[in-house]
Amino acid sequence: MIKALLRGYRIALTALIAVGLLSSCSTSADSRYFGKTEPPAENILRYISGPEPEILDPQISDGQPEARIYMALFEGLVEYGPKDQQPIPALAKRWEISSKVDEFVFHLRDDAKWSDGKPITARDFVYSYRRGFDPKTISRTAQLGFFVKYSEAFKSGGVFVKKGDSYLLEKDFGATEHERAPQLGPETEHNKFMRSASRLVLDGDEKKRAKALAADPKLAEAVNGAELVPVKAEDIGVEAIDDRSVRITLRQSAPFFLGLLAHQFFRLVPEHVVEKHGKNWTRPQNIVTNGAFKVKEHRPYDALILEKDPNYWDAANVGLDGIHFYPIEELSTIMNLYKAGSIDAMLNHVVPSSWIGEIRQYKDEYLDFPEIALAYYSMNTQKAPFNDIKVRKAFIAGLDREALSSFRKITQPLYAISPTGTFPDYDKARDRVSEELRKEQGVAPEEWAKKGRFDRELAHKLLGEAGFPVVKKGDGWECPTFPTDTISITYNTNENNRAVAEFIQAQWKQNLGITVPLKTMEFKAFLPYMKGLEYSGFSQFLWSGDYMDPYSFLSLMYGPSNEGATGYYDPKFDKMLDEANSELDPIKRYDTLARAEFYLLDQAPVVPLTVNATNWLKKPYLKGMYPNPGTLIPWKFVYIERDPAKWDRDVSNIMTTPDARVDKHLADLVSSNSK
Amino acid sequence: MEEVEKTTAGTSLWSDAWKRLRRNKLAFVSLCFLAFMVVAVIAGPSIIFWTTGFTYESTPTDRALVRAFPPSLLHPMGTDDQGRDMLARVLQGGRVSLMVGIISTIVSLIVGVSYGAIAGYLGGKIDNIMMRIVDVIYAIPYILIVIVLLSVFGGASTPAWIKWLSTNIGGAQNQGLSQLFLLFFALGLVSWLTMARVVRGQILSLKNQDFVMAARATGVGTFGIIFRHLIPNALGPVVVYATLTIPSVMLTEAFLSFLGLGVQAPYASWGSLADIGIKNLAIYPWQLIFPGVTMALTLFALNFVGDGLRDALDPQTRKF
């Protein structure tokens, strides 16, 4: 019987040892590539796009996985550039921008068609934008477009106030009127309306309006007896001048707006199909698209199969015959499929951190580039003890972020609010302003360099000043009075989030003697807990920029009910941002933004943690695909190279390595704008 | 005097069973192993702390040590990605896993066996209603139950008795542990259902046998028949099923940990350790092998003990 017992154990042990041996085999990879590397038989890309897309309507959903699919199916006025994500011509072949960046005229190409052959006209844009801003459209991204004049008023069901023949104006009630740049294009009725002084907009909801009026007697007086006119779709700042020209008017200067126009929210939807099929228009049998590819078959949770669209205006230059998007989330499964050669590339953030060491040796495949995505820990500035800026600063100073990023292997430490490394010009502005501030405050350079960095003594001093003295205990520290039982580090459940939280917990324990409990929550329970400021202490906060501008991050703390989930609101900071955006010279604008950023940093509403890296793999035969900061790949540039001699080598240089095909394609497109 | 005690004791079901169990060497060795495991997870973490200073959550202060190291004399099971001692984590994880398994199984034994037996014996409409209740509870997704339990009782509004449990049994008053006890509760709530079905099936086949008729004829009440006559006769499958419940509950806990509804970091369970280990299998195999082997051996032993118990408790045991 003992024999039998031993036998049972032996089976178990043999199997486990076999696993050990197996794994040691796989680590000693001696081949040049990770797994099977053969171009697919057909000229079709097989790509992992992340979770199953919610819907194929670019104006509804807000996820990155869908955004990547929309880039194949739908096009807007401009498209993200393959390498730097800066706007390149798409349906607009050229455009004019007013001197104050508050008005745009786009000239459309003549040969653009929907996948069913119907020509695309300026009216399609007017329809799409009005639909997006319509309060009836449940769009999660419409607020990105609120720079378009009166779009916010339309979306939130606001009303104009009409008294006699004229409307009440904003400037008469305390707002500063934006001074408009000289007009672009022909004068029309709509344009006259857009250029006239901004009308006052009140809340459409009676209760909310009454509340606002009660707070402002002057306003109540003026509104009394006036007619309330709901803001209509025609009132937003979008206009078809003729069949081939679209004019967009903004409420203020927005220097980054052109880049925003490549966002999924501004991609076209087909009026004739949406109006005919209603909510069913995105079904495979109904859907009509205008991108380089069209839907061939959709098997939810299995594959979304696209084929090249012959009606696409640039079809001659599209490199692939089709794309298969596979919706898979399990990281190890994605890695297995890649290794087996069943897929050619994948979305970002896929390689698990423990694998990085091994995967890095595949220099022709592993893409590790800075992203416009970063990680903070938000602090609830409304709950004690984190309502005390000294406590907040102590926790920032008590965290060694160099150690954190070396532990994570794929991230860079972050000491600012917006990412470093992705906006080179802004990085320069930040250095300039930092130097100016140092001189203003008369601090020695070596002292200044330490600002915001890991500094245990400073952390102890700040905690002591805040009433929580840190005392020596054995080899470590202890802070007995700090109320650890009421605070926590809250994060939504995810392998990486857990590793980061455990690491930071250990850091604070070692450096400050404070053990902050961890609290993991599933995502949907986490969101209201974080956004509703129910948490106390720290909350995980991950953000990716919506456009290539630091404002996409700085605006997280803009306004009284901002996205930042910290409870922090400072009109002074808002004013600095407004000033920056009304600045027309890009260099001066960046300087002003940088000043605002340093101001915010000094207020310490968040613990900046890390800047993310792209962290994905592509097979070397896949060309024209670049690790841009948002992993937003314009699919028409991608092609499969069958000659191994021309495959990608050492992709750390991929951004600067010339590719005749892509470079020419890009040059041709960009040159249309200068004609 | 001693002699007398022995003989009287020998006639009772349990001491008889104990004798038989001891004769079953396989089961006995497994029982010893389990006893060793229990002692190890209770005393082990303290011993490690006294001798080396490692705990399940202590990350080395030296930045260079914050990474995975293979097994060595200092770390017999190696370290995890954060440089924490795997042995300490495996032992602490064992505490959680064994507690999850045992508490839920006890609940399933007490509730499931009595429920199934009563339903099976009474039969008819009552049986029908009772089993339909089981069906209804069975059909409600337990993830939803766990989510709701954690949100309603987690955090500040944790009931006092859960706080009491985590303070007095878990050894620390802390949010992570409170959540753990909620988890025991949630798993216990669903783990008795299959047991009830199994027991009912057994009772249905036993209740018309002669010994029940005889008992009824001699005036034994319903309660007596169920608990003195029927249940002991149905113990075989019950014990086997109970030993199956422990691993399945442990696996459920691992799955819930995976969804973020299980044990809170930096606490670990064998399931959550294996879940992390399997992801690192190709790079740091020891992170899977040690928790995996420990868990597998424990479950092995549990199963052998279950078999032994079944044989020992069976009143009809004899060589076939």
Place this chain on the structure above:
Amino acid sequence: MIPMALLVVSLTWGLIRIAPGNFYSTERKLPAAVEATIRAKYGLDDPWYKQYATMMSNVVRGDFGDSLKYQGQTVNEIIWRHLPYSATIGILAYLFALIVGLGAGTYAALKQNSILDFGPMSLAMFGLSIPNFVLAPVLVMIFAFWLYALPPARWGGFSSLILPVITLGAIYAAYIARLTRAGMLEVLRSDFIRTARAKGLNDRTVLLRHAFRGGILPVISFTGPALAALLAGTVVVEKVYALPGLGDIFIKAVLNRDEPLVLGIVAFLSILIMAFNLIVDISYGFLDPRIRYE
């Protein structure tokens, strides 16, 4: 059965409403007006009893409406589209488990306490002791990367089903083996088998005609819920092998608070479970002459 399912649906509905979070929240804050539009569209500001009544009247008609997450797809459509995937894998896995489990269990019972008992039983215990999220990657490693014999993931052809079926079936095979062994031992000792033997029937007849029928009773009572669970898909296997089954969709629906989809799958499953249990109850009578229904 239908009232039971409605009760399950009602309780589930209550649980979803108590659970924190809602289907429309994401990292990005929604403008108040958009949120108001959503709440108005789905009647979320109505009193709860009115929302409950609306939901129930739809459910009674078998119409669960559209998924909230996958807008434009109906719940019924999603269930019927993904059921075949789950059913194929589930039924194959259960067949695998039945063949292996019944064989090993019976064999072990007949050779009780011999090496031929402990061999298969140790193996069964081994199957029980390995979580399937550990077994799956190990199998993938061996068969997809070591032997290059089978694909590592995704649906497509018979070869892609082998690993998921083994992964899913292993634990059930182990359960069945152990339940069969226990049940068989119980029966082999009972009086009617002794009678059968005394009548001079040979071992094979005793085994197949009498003992087996009674011995697999515990297996039968286990089969109902097990088969229902298998048909509903198994999350881990679907995740690891990237299969479009119902289990993963269901977990995601719960995590997304996709109420109609959760209710639809729960209603479907509860009917399935109850149907299976009913079949199990009826088959008891046929299999075991000792059971009589009053």
